[in-house]
Amino acid sequence: MSADPPRRPGFADDSAAEPPPTRTSDALRTPALLVEEGGKGAVAVPWAPADLSVPRAGMGTLGLAASGIAVLLATWAGFGLASVVADQFATSPLLGWLSLAAAGTGAALLGAAMLREVRGLASLGTVDGLAALLADPAAPIEETRSRALAWVRSVARRVPEADRVIPAISAAGSVAEIAAHLRAGVAAPLAGEAARIGRRAAVQGGAIVALSPSPGLDGVIALWRGLRVVREVATLHGLRPGLFGTARLMRRTISIAATTAGADLIAQTAAEGFVGATPVVRDLAAAVPGAGIAAFRLYRLAVATAAACLPLPPKA
C-alpha cells in the first residue's frame, strides 16, 4: 500500500483540481487533468504486433549437402570449361572461338532455363499475393482489384468465359465483392476445365497402367502423368510452373488433398459421377483393378491442384 495520501481524479494544469490539502485524515486525491503537453501532437500508442508466421525451417542437412555439391560441380564445370576454351585458343584461334561459342550457347540455355524457373516462381508468388489480399476484408481495394483483373486476364487466354467478370470486378465496392465475382465467374469454369483435364488424364493414365508390362512400372507411369496433370492445371490457372514451381505446387496440392479439400474432393468426385460418367475408366477398372485406382488418383490430383492454384480463400 502506498503511503501517499489518496488522490482525486483530474487534470494537473487545472488549478481547481489541485488536491485538496487535508479534507479529512484519509483525504483522497481527486482526479485532475494535469500539465498541458502542447507540441507533442497526436497520441500514437506504441503498437507493433510481432509476426506470428512460423519461421521457415531453413535448409536441412541434405539441402546443405546438395547445395555444396551443386556449387562444387558448377565450379568444377566452369573452371573445366574455361580451361578447355583456353587450351583450344592455345591450339588455334578458330578452335578457341568455336569452343567459346559452344560454351556460351550452353550457358545461355542454362540461363534461359533459370529465367523460366524464376518466372514460374514469380507467377506463383503473384497468385499467392492475390490470395492474401482476397482473404483479408481490410485489404486495399484498388490493389486487390488491379491484381484480380491481371489474374482474370491471364486466365481468360485459356478460359474465355472468365472475361465476363471484368466489368463487375472493375465496379466492385469491396474485397468480398471481388472475391465473389472471381468465385462465380472464374473459379467455376476453371473447376470445370480442371475436371476435364482430370478425366482425360484418368483415361490415359488408366489405359497406360492397364497396358504396362510390369506392376513396378505403374508407379513411374502414375508419377509422370501426375506431373503433367499438375502442370496442365497450373497453366490453366495462369501459372507457368517450372521444375521448382511444380515441386512447390505439388507440395501444396498434397497438403490441400490431406486437409482442406478432403471432404470437398470426395463430394466433388461423387458429384461428378466420375465412374459413371467415364465408361472407359469403368471398363478399365473392371478389367484391371490397378488401372481404376490410378485413374481415380489422377482425377483427384487434378481437382486438388485446381484448389491449390486458386487465389480464393476456401468457402466459409
Next chain:
Amino acid sequence: MPLADPVAYLRSLIESGLRTADDTLNETTIRLAVTGLSRAGKTVFIVSMIANLLAMGRRLDTLPALARRIGDVGRLRQVTVAPSGSSTLPHFDLTPKLDRLAGREPAWPDRTTDLSRIALTLTLDRAGAFSRLAGPRRVTLEVLDYPGEWLLDLPMLGQGYADWSRETMASLAHPMRAGEAAQFLAWLSGVRASDPGDEAVARRGWGLYRDALLALRDHGLRWLQPGRALNPGPRGEAPVLYFFPLPDAGDRPAPGTLGALLADRHAAYLVDMEQTEFRGKLDRFDRQVVLVDVLGALHAGEAAFEDTARAIGAIAKVLRRDGLLARLLGQAQPTHLAFAATKADHVPAATRPALASLLRDLVGDAASGEGRSVHAIAALRATEDTAVKRGGAEIAAVSGIPLGEGGRRSFDPGHVPPQRPGATFWAGPPFRFEGFRPALLAPDARLGVPHLGLDTLLADLIGDALA
C-alpha cells in the same frame, strides 16, 4: 424429381450427406453477446475485437494471450468475416466504424441505437497429424451488439406495473434524482391513479418523465427504465411507450382510470420487448461479456456509482441461466461469462489491477466459478502512461488528448479503491470527463487496434473453443 434423373438425385444426396458430415465434424459456432450499460464501450469493443482477430489471421500477434491459448499459432489458417446468411438482425457495419476510428481525425463510433450482428469465421488446422485428415475446423464467432439502455428492461420483465412504479418512485426520491426529476415530480404531485385515463395527460407525463431520464443519464446514472424512452430504436416512438410511474399505482386499477391505462401500456411494452428484442436474440448466446465503465461511475459520484452497481447486479442475475436443472441437463448458459471494467487506459498501469478488483467486488458472486472472469481492459488504447508532479510528489498518470481539445494533457484518475469505497471517498464533488480522443491507427486498422487486456479477456471467453 428423383425419377426423372436418378443419377443427379443420387449425386445431390451424396453431396449433401458429405457436406452435412463435414459441417458436423468441422463446424463450431460460438455466440457471444456483448452487453453492458450505455457508454460502456460495447461498439468499440466489437470493432477492436474483430480488427484484432482479422489482423491475427494476417499473422500479426495482436492478441498474444489468445495466441498462447491456441497453442501452435501456425494452426490458425485464416480469419474472415462470415457471410450474413439469412439473419433477420441488422448487420454490424464494421467498415464505416473502422474508417471513423482509423481516419485522419479519429473519432469514436456513434452510440448504438439498434441490435446488430456480425460473425467471423476462424479456420484452424487440427493439432494431430491423424485428425488433420478430417480437414480444418471452422469456428464461427457470432457477435451481438446490443443497446445498453434496453438491457435495463430485462429486470422489468418480472415486475407488474404497481411494483415497478413503487420501485421507481422510491428511486426518484434520492436527492440527486429528485433534483433532476423536479419538474416531473412537481407535475406528478397533482395526478392520481384514479384520474380518468386521458391520452393527453399520459403523453404529458411521459414527456416529463423521459426528460428526467435523459437528464439523469447525463449525470452518469444508469438505472433508467424503460430503455426505449432513452433509445427508441429504429421503430421510433410508439404509444406503447407512453407510460410513467405513479406514486399511488395499485395492483388492480379500476378500468378507465389513468392507472389502468398506464398499467396496460406497461404490460404491452414488456410483451413487445420480450418478443421482439430479447427472445431468440439475447437468450441464445452461450458466451457473454458485460462491460462496465467503473471509472466513469466512480468519478460521477456516489449516486451514479451505486446506480451502476445495482444495474450490473440486476443484469448479471437476469442473464444467467445456470440453475441446477440447466447444469444437470448441460444447458447452462452462458458457459463463459466475463466482466470487464472498460477504459482501463484512463488509469496508469499500477492502478489497473485495482480497477478490476473494484469491479469484482461490485459483481460479487456472479463472477465466481468456472468460466467466470473479471478484467480491466481498454478495447482501444488512447493514452500513454506517464509520470507527472502533482502536489509536490511524482505520481503515475496517463497522457492523451481530451475530447474537444487540441493538445495532449496528462490525466490523474485519482485514487481508485480496490473495493467499494467508504463514505469518506465521496466527500469531493463529482468529476465530469468525457474521455480521450482515439489514438492514431494504421489505415484500415491493418495492424489491428492497440488495446489493453483484450487478449486476456478473449482467451478466457473464447479460448477454449480455439485451443
